[in-house]
Amino acid sequence: xxxxxxxxxxxxxxxxxxxxxxxxxxxxxxxxxxxxxxxxxxxxxxxxxxxxxxxxxxxxxxxxxxxxxxxxxxxxxxxxxxxxxxxxxxxxxxxxxxxxxxxxxxxxxxxxxxxxxxxxxxxxxxxxxxxxxxxxxxxxxxxxxxxxxxxxxxxxxxxxxxxxxxxxxxxxxxxxxxxxxxxxxxxxxxxxxxxxxxxxxxxxxxxxxxxxxxxxxxxxxxxxxxxxxxxxxxxxxxxxxxxxxxxxxxxxxxxxxxxxxxxxxxxxxxxxxxxxxxxxxxxxxxxxxxxxxxxxxxxxxxxxxxxxxxxxxxxxxxxxxxxxxxxxxxxxxxxxxxxxxxxxxxxxxxxxxxxxxxxxxxxxxxxxxxxxxxxxxxxxxxxxxxxxxxxxxxxxxxxxxxxxxxxxxxxxxxxxxxxxxxxxxxxxxxxxxxxxxxxxxx
Amino acid sequence: xxxxxxxxxxxxxxxxxxxxxxxxxxxxxxxxxxxxxxxxxxxxxxxxxxxxxxxxxxxxxxxxxxxxxxxxxxxxxxxxxxxxxxxxxxxxxxxxxxxxxxxxxxxxxxxxxxxxxxxxxxxxxxxxxxxxxxxxxxxxxxxxxxxxxxxxxxxxx
Ligand code: SF4
Numbered sequence: 001x002x003x004x005x006x007x008x009x010x011x012x013x014x015x016x017x018x019x020x021x022x023x024x025x026x027x028x029x030x031x032x033x034x035x036x037x038x039x040x041x042x043x044x045x046x047x048x049x050x051x052x053x054x055x056x057x058x059x060x061x062x063x064x065x066x067x068x069x070x071x072x073x074x075x076x077x078x079x080x081x082x083x084x085x086x087x088x089x090x091x092x093x094x095x096x097x098x099x100x101x102x103x104x105x106x107x108x109x110x111x112x113x114x115x116x117x118x119x120x121x122x123x124x125x126x127x128x129x130x131x132x133x134x135x136x137x138x139x140x141x142x143x144x145x146x147x148x149x150x151x152x153x154x155x156x157x158x159x160x161x162x163x164x165x166x167x168x169x170x171x172x173x174x175x176x177x178x179x180x181x182x183x184x185x186x187x188x189x190x191x192x193x194x195x196x197x198x199x200x201x202x203x204x205x206x207x208x209x210x211x212x213x214x215x216x217x218x219x220x221x222x223x224x225x226x227x228x229x230x231x232x233x234x235x236x237x238x239x240x241x242x243x244x245x246x247x248x249x250x251x252x253x254x255x256x257x258x259x260x261x262x263x264x265x266x267x268x269x270x271x272x273x274x275x276x277x278x279x280x281x282x283x284x285x286x287x288x289x290x291x292x293x294x295x296x297x298x299x300x301x302x303x304x305x306x307x308x309x310x311x312x313x314x315x316x317x318x319x320x321x322x323x324x325x326x327x328x329x330x331x332x333x334x335x336x337x338x339x340x341x342x343x344x345x346x347x348x349x350x351x352x353x354x355x356x357x358x359x360x361x362x363x364x365x366x367x368x369x370x371x372x373x374x375x376x377x378x379x380x381x382x383x384x385x386x387x388x389x390x391x392x393x394x395x396x397x398x399x400x401x402x403x404x405x406x407x408x409x410x411x412x413x414x415x416x417x418x419x420x421x422x423x424x425x426x427x428x429x430x431x432x433x434x435x436x437x438x439x440x441x442x
Numbered sequence: 443x444x445x446x447x448x449x450x451x452x453x454x455x456x457x458x459x460x461x462x463x464x465x466x467x468x469x470x471x472x473x474x475x476x477x478x479x480x481x482x483x484x485x486x487x488x489x490x491x492x493x494x495x496x497x498x499x500x501x502x503x504x505x506x507x508x509x510x511x512x513x514x515x516x517x518x519x520x521x522x523x524x525x526x527x528x529x530x531x532x533x534x535x536x537x538x539x540x541x542x543x544x545x546x547x548x549x550x551x552x553x554x555x556x557x558x559x560x561x562x563x564x565x566x567x568x569x570x571x572x573x574x575x576x577x578x579x580x581x582x583x584x585x586x587x588x589x590x591x592x593x594x595x596x597x598x599x
Contacts, residue, residue, distance in 0.1 A: 021469060022518055028471050028516060049516045050471055053550040068545065075473035075564065138483035145480075156476055156569055438472055 005044040009034045013041055018426070020049045025430055026123045027437045029411070031418075038422045043415050046409075058401040063089055063163065063368040064342075064361075066398075071157040074439040076119045077112035077382040079148070080163035087242060088377040088388040089163050092370035093340060100245045101333045103285040107178075108160065109243075109379070110274040110281075111148060114185060115141045116382030116434075117225070117267040124198060124264065124431030128205050133192055140188035143181040150177050163368060164341045165334035169288060178224035178282065182275055189271060196264070206260035210417040211427040213258060221409035224384020225270060226433065229262040236380035248280050265431040271402035288332050295356030301351075307350035316346045340368050367396045383407045383434055405439040413441060449597075456591040460504070462492035467503035472510030474537035477569040483517065486514040486572035491548040491579055506559075508574070510573060511539040512552040526557040530592055532582060535561045536575065538568045 009015055019030040030047035030305040034042040054073065058066045070085040071078040083105055090096065097105070101113035122137035145155045150171040159165050172179075196202045212222075214230045227234055235252045237245040255262030299305065303316045316326075327344040334341050338357050347354025360366050370392045378387035384406030391400040410433045417433075418426050468478055481488050482496065497503040500523045512520055524533070535555050538544035541564045543553035555561060562585060565578035 020516065021523055026470065026475070028519075049513060049519075050511060050512055051513055051515065051550050052472075052546045053548040057546070057548055072545075074472050075476060119479070122479070134479075135484050138479055139485060142480060142483075142485045155480075156473065156573065 003032060003044055003046075005032045005034055005042060008042065012036075016423075020046075025127070027435045027440075029430075029435060029437075029440075031414075031430075033423070035423070038424075040418055040421055040423065040426070042237070043418055045411065045414050047411060050441040052234050052438070052442065054442040055403065057399055058398055060397065062396045063370070063398065066401075067159045067162070068157065071159055072438055073405070073442065074381055074383065074386070074407070074436050075115070075156060076436060077109075078117035079108040079112040079161060079388060080116075080379060080381045082159065083109050083243075084377065084381065084386045084388050086161050086163050086378065086386065087438065088375055088390050089368070089370060091377050092373065092375045092390065092392060093163070093368070095335070095337070095340065097165040098332055098335060099244070100169075100286050100288065103185050103281050104166050104170060104333065105161055106243050106245065106248070106281045107278050107285075108148070108151075110164075110207055110277045111144050111181075113380075113382050114142050114196050114271050114274050115134065117271050118144075118185075118188075120382075120431070120434040121192070121264060121267055124428060124434075125192075125202070127427045127431050128202060130199075130202065133195055136188050136191055136195075140185045143184045147174065147181050150174055162334065162342075164337070167334075169329045169333050175282070179303065182278065185271070185275060189268065193268065203261065205425070205428045206264060206432070208257070209260050209421060209425045210432075211257055211259045211423040212417060213326060216413065216416065217258065220413040222413065223409070224381065225266045226254065226263055226410050227384065229266045230258035231256055236378055236385050240378075242377075242379060244281070244284075245277075246419065248277050250274075250277050250280075260428045260432045284405070286332075300346075303346070304349050312350045316350070365396055369394060369396050378404065381406055383410065383436065383439070403439075403442055404405070405442060407434070407436050407440045411435050411440055452593075453591050454587075456593065457587040457589070460591065461586040463495075464493045464505045464532070464579075464583075464586075465495045465503045465506040466493055466507050466510055466534075467497055467500050467523070467527070468507045469520060470507075470509045471512065471516060472538065472539065474510045474569045477572060477575070478507065478536065481572040481575045486571045486576065487545045488576060488579060491576065491583065493579060500524075501528060503527060504531055506531065507536050508528045508533060508540040508555045508559075508561075509536040511546060512558070513543070513550050514552055514557050515550075517558050520555065521558050525532050532562045532586065533559055534578065534582060535564045536578075537570055538566055539565055544568055 014035045016033045016035055019025055020028040030046040032044045033040055047399050054069055057069055070081045073081045118137040118141045122134040125133035149155050151174055152158040212230055214232045217227050217230045231254050233252060238252055250273045253266050255266045298314050298316050300316055303312050327346050330336055342361055343354050343357040348358040372392060372394045374391040376387055376389045378385045386406055387404035389402040390398050393399040417429055462550055470478060506524060523526040530576050535541045540555045543551050563578050565575055
C-alpha cells in the first residue's frame with residue numbers, strides 16, 4: 001500500500017521507516033520520514049497499532065461493568081481515567097460523592113498524575129541515554145504505587161473510584177506510607193533536577209527543539225502540560241474545578257518557549273504542585289465517622305452460617321472483601337442509594353434483602369440506568385483534558401461513549417514538530433509528548 | 443560411551459549458561475509495559491536472575507517478551523520481530539492480553555500471541571505483579587535447563 005509520503009516524496013530524498021517497534025521509542029507508533037541526509041523534510045505518523053475497540057466494547061457493557069476498561073486507557077494514571085468516567089455518569093445521574101470520598105479522589109488522582117509524569121520523564125530521559133533517571137523515577141513510582149496498593153488492592157489497574165464515591169476507605173496506616181512516598185518522591189525529584197537541568201547533553205537535545213507556538217498548540221487542540229509549556233494558562237482543575245480542587249491551593253506552572261525542555265520543566269514543576277495538593281488534602285480531609293467497637297461482632301464465616309437459620313442482628317467483624325468497605329463506611333465514602341451503589345457484602349451474604357438488592361444491581365436490564373440524554377465531563381488527566389462523552393438511551397448500557405483523549409491531539413502535531421529537525425531530535429520530541437498507546441488508539 | 447557423557451555434560455553446561463544470560467527484547471505495546479518497567483528497574487530487578495540486558499534489537503536477543511495487547515494491525519510486526527531473532531530463542535507472554543486476548547474479546551485484538559508465534563511461558567495477570575513475572579522467569583529458566591540444547595556442530599541423529 002503506498003502511503004501519502006511515498007506519493008509526495010521527491011525523487012532525490014530518502015525514505016525511512018521508524019517503528020512501530022523501534023528501540024528508542026516507547027509505545028507503538030510508526031513514523032515514516034522523508035530525509036535529506038539527516039534532516040527531516042517531511043513525515044507521516046501512523047497511529048492505530050493499539051486499537052482495542054474501547055468505545056465499541058463500552059456499548060456492550062453495563063455502566064458498572066465497563067469501569068475496568070477505563071483503567072486501561074491511560075494506563076499510567078488509571079485512577080484519573082476512572083474519575084473522568086465516574087464523574088460523567090454522576091453528572092448524568094445528578095448525584096455527588098460524599099466529601100471524604102471527594103478528598104480521597106483528589107489524593108488518588110494526584111498520585112496518579114505524579115506517576116504519569118514520572119514515567120513520561122523516565123522514558124524520555126532514558127531514550128536520550130540517561131538510564132539513571134529512568135531507575136530513579138521508577139523507584140519513586142514504586143513508592144507511590146505502594147500507597148495506591150495499600151488502599152485499593154492493586155498496583156495499576158485498580159477500578160477503585162466507583163459511581164457514587166470510592167470502593168473502600170483509605171487504609172488505616174495510609175498516612176505513614178503516603179508521607180514516605182512524598183519524602184521519597186521529593187528526593188528523587190531533586191536528584192533528577194540535579195542530573196538533568198544543567199546537563200549539557202540533555203540541554204542540547206531538548207532546548208529549542210520542536211518549538212510550538214501557543215497558536216499552533218491551541219489550533220491542534222492541545223491541553224495539559226504540553227499546552228502549558230507554550231505559556232497558555234489552561235488547566236481543567238482551575239478552569240472548571242471538580243471534586244474539591246477549588247478548596248485547595250496550588251499553582252499552574254507555565255513554560256515560555258514551548259520546546260522539549262519546557263515540556264520537561266512543566267512536568268517537573270507540576271509534580272511539586274501535586275505533592276502540595278496531596279499534603280493539603282491529607283490535612284483537610286474530613287475524619288471518618290467513628291466506627292463502632294467491634295468486640296461483640298461476629299466473624300464473617302460465623303455470620304454466614306448463622307444467617308442460614310435466622311436473621312443476623314450483630315455486626316460483622318471484617319467485610320469479606322476489601323478493607324474499609326464495610327457497611328458502616330458506606331456513608332463516608334460511597335453513599336447509600338441502592339440505585340447506583342453495590343450493596344455491602346455483609347448484607348449480600350447474610351440477608352434476603354441484601355441478596356435481592358445485589359441481584360437487582362447486577363441483573364441484565366437493571367442496575368445503573370441514567371436518564372435519557374447526553375453528558376460531557378472532563379477532568380485534568382496526566383496528558384491534558386480527558387473528557388468522556390456519554391449518550392444514554394435510558395437502558396443499563398451506554399448508547400455511545402466517546403473518549404476525548406488528550407494524547408491524540410498532541411501526537412497529531414508531531415509531524416509539524418519534527419519537521420526540519422534531525423532524526424535524533426525525534427526521540428526527545430516524541431518522548432516529551434508522552435504518547436500513551438491505550439489512550440491514543442483507544 | 444564417553445562421547446555420550448561429554449555430550450550430556452556439554453548440554454547441561456550450555457543450558458546453565460543460556461538460562462542465566464537471557465538477553466531480552468521487550469515488545470512493549472500496552473499497560474503491561476509499565477509493570478515490565480517495574481520488574482526491570484531497581485525495586486524488583488530481574489537482573490538478579492540474569493536477565494539484565496535489554497537488547498533493543500531482535501537480532502541480539504534470546505528472549506522475546508510480548509508485553510501487552512496485540513492488535514491485528516500489530517500482529518505482522520510481532521511475527522517479523524520473532525523471525526528476526528536468532529536461534530535459540532524463547533518467548534514469554536506477559537499479561538493476560540498476550541496470553542489469551544484478556545478482557546478484549548473483540549474484532550481488533552488477537553486472542554493470544556500464541557496464535558502468531560510459539561510461546562514458552564505464560565504469565566497471567568492484568569497486569570501481572572512483578573513477583574509473578576519473576577516466578578514466570580524462573581519457570582522459563584528451568585525449562586531452558588531441561589531442554590535439549592542445540593549447537594552448531596552437534597551430531598544429528
Ligand atoms: S493484560 Fe491487562 S494490563 Fe496487560 S496489556 Fe492487557 S489489558 Fe493491559
